[in-house]
Amino acid sequence: MARLNQHNMYIFLLVLTICNTAGLQVWQTLFDNFAVNIVHLEGQHIGIIQSVREIPGLLSLLVVYLLLIIKEHRLSALAVLVLGVGVSITGLLPSFYGMILTTLVMSFGFHYFETTNQSLTLQYFDKLTAPLIFGRLRSFTAATNVVTGLIILSLAPFLQYRHLYLLFGLLIIGAAFWAMTRDPVDRTLAPQRRSMVVRSRYWLYYCLTFMAGARRQIFVAFAVFLMVKKFSFTVSEIAVLFLLNNVINFFLSRLIGTCIVRFGERRVLSLEYFSLIFIFIAYTLTDSKLMIGVLYILDHIFFNFAIAIRTFFQKIADPQDIAPSMAVGFTINHIAAVFLPALGGLLWLIDYRLVFFAGAAMSCVSLLLVQCISTQLRRHEQR
Template sequence: MKGTVRLAEARGLAWWRRPVTLLFLMAIAMPLSFATWSALLNNFVIEVADFDGSDIGWLHTVREIPGFLAIGVIAIIIFVHEQTLALVSLTLLGVATALTAQFPELGGILTITMLSSIGFHYYETVNQSLQLQWLPKDRAPQMLGLLLAAASGATLVAYVAIVMTWEAFDLSYNFVYMASGGLTLAIVAWCVFAFPRFEAPNPQIKKMLLRRRYWLYYALQFMSGARRQIFVVFAGFMMVERFGFEVHEITALYLINLVANMIFAPLMGRAVFRFGERRTLAFEYIGLICVFLAYGGIYWFGWGVLVAAVLYVIDHIFFALALALKTYFQKIADPGDIAPTAAVAFTINHIAAVFLPALLGYLWLVSPTAVFLLAAGMAGVSLMLALMIPRHPEPGNETVFAAVLPAPAE
């Protein structure tokens, strides 16, 4: 990295060396590895390692352990700048993704998954912190939507490449994993040499931080993590196990998701700006309740693959509204709390993720419908919590109860 530049001075740099450009490049680098890994995962573990529902549950439990331990970021940033840690984490993700197919048995897959997950989760923790520090509050919803669209665009490129070449060139899992990990590493190398280190105006508290006035944000993060696991782990697995999707078919479904995200993510950022966090999150959770109940209907009523695919795309679109959680916290947070709270929130988000996939993997063997009914219930709890967000959140007005209750001592 070429020197240190204060955030206020970064406007004088060429556009391709500014903080926002770095955020966009990192947003592109991460999904090139992670999205490719995810697209091939279900087919890879079923065809190569003969996974069943229990095995896939354990894999995702292992994958989420680093997310649960994301609080360790607080200790690391005492010695390592957040921007540096983000790039190091992306490097680990790229290397681990590139090596994934070298370990085709359960133990090896779990080990390489753990390493890639450390890179992914530590990057996501630090990236969230950098976004909230570097983006102005009045533009954050729109910019977060554009960053999400950029990540979707990068994933779109990866998915199109898989769909167009997997059967045509009879590609191997090893080749695709190597290529995607290598592209991530190339972008990271450019970021290291092209950008200075940016210093935000507000020094971050570098110790574990739990504030009582952030309790609603913590609760929403916990429910988001628990609910999302069911979609991430079992929705895609269902498409392969129940409907026999092959690699290029499941990737084509992901491709549709990405196009939808590129179109709707910027619009959702504008919706958060216009309607506020409470209304947009409530809309998301009502939609997710309906989607998860409909997933159950696939097993109740024997609905076909078209219904399942449509639900999968709608489900994915709703999850994009989660950017409202970031802007809600940005509005209520003290500026110096962003980095430590991002780490704590990531850990809270992954508490359920550590045990839920493995536990629900056993439930899946008995009743897939019960898994999706449980997800609908979680979305209902999230809806009740979202209704506690005030119309105009800010420090001292974190919940709808803040006006009638005295502020708690920290």
């Protein structure tokens, strides 16, 4: 019975993960062209919308209170439904304030599903299986990005923006309604606490989560910008790089989960942060267009290693703390999104290399922090 529940939950999460990924990919792929060519927005408008997009990530802790009135798997399906609604109406509201509204709706759906997705995976799969499941889901995420990009590429010459948004949005809404009819719950699992959980013994998880969020902002906000600004990457070259990146990650993501099981979180995360120190420094030194593309792909590969932070938490957490702690962790992960892009922009004005030196420094801090994992695990075993 337990295996059947695990299988049902895996299929449930897999379908919703594909929908969630496709929704974000459609929004990101069409956003700039729609904003510039249809809505006629300027740079300051784009900046405001991108900042608005991060607000739901900061408010992910509210998931804890939503769980007081709705079951977690239902909230997952509802979040994807909200994402689908946000995507589908984006093309129908071609104005600055319309895009702010649709971005908020889409982003709330995306971030709240990601929070419950992580929580349900850690609840339903044991410490040896969870890394493999995370790896598989990451693999399907990469495959979804590839397929969604190819579909957009093939349909774009024939459909207007509003039709593309509406098509994908309605498909996502349909899948979300299917998920709402499913009941993959295992009622023998420990019930989750329905209140905010912040414990001093989880300090390492909180610190690693914050640093991972800061590293993500360096990558998201400045890596592609560097390729366009300094190395004059064209839209086509960026698209090819994205496609290649997702194909590579489709095959490697499963391997990452296997490595976590075999070698443990400390070694995997140590490899990530040790490598990132040199990758960030290499961003500042290279003048090769080919090398900067390779660095981008390596950067994204190591980004997937962050699943080890969640599986580490699974090993030290009380089973009842997983759902509220994932919500708190998702909020902590997004704190850096509030100030780091702006701070990085100021550093860029002085010297773009300072941004990536800061990324290298943060990687050093993270490398030191992950050495505490073994101590944390021993203390948990002694409790």
